[in-house]
Amino acid sequence: MSGRDPKSLSLASGLWSLPALKLVKAWKDCAGPALLRQTRFLGVLQEGSEWVLRLEVPDPMWRQELDFQKEQILASFRQALSKLGYPESRMPTRCLLAQGRALPVQTRLPKK
DSSP states (O other), X not given: OOOOOHHHHHHHHHGGGSHHHHHHHHHHHHSOHHHHHHXXXXXXXXXXXXXXXXXXXXXXXXXXXXXXXXXXXXXXXXXXXXXXXXXXXGOEEXXXXXXXXXXXOOOXXXXX
């Protein structure tokens, strides 16, 4: 016997069935290391009747670079969502890039 509680295993595996976690997992599955480092996944938001993939980029250079790759990024993200059983009716149909601080701010504790 492994000593693991079967209830906790089923709970952990069931967490990926939540729609918000499917979005995060799909983003991590489809984005490469550079994209994960240089962007912040803001989610999939509804705008009118469509769903939009929102990403934050750190500067104009990254925004321009990813602007050329938006369709490819969106297709890869949609494919990852589909593999996770995400509803077709809520699939994003376009990608918007917001410029801002994409990397988390590091907190420094005051010196004693």
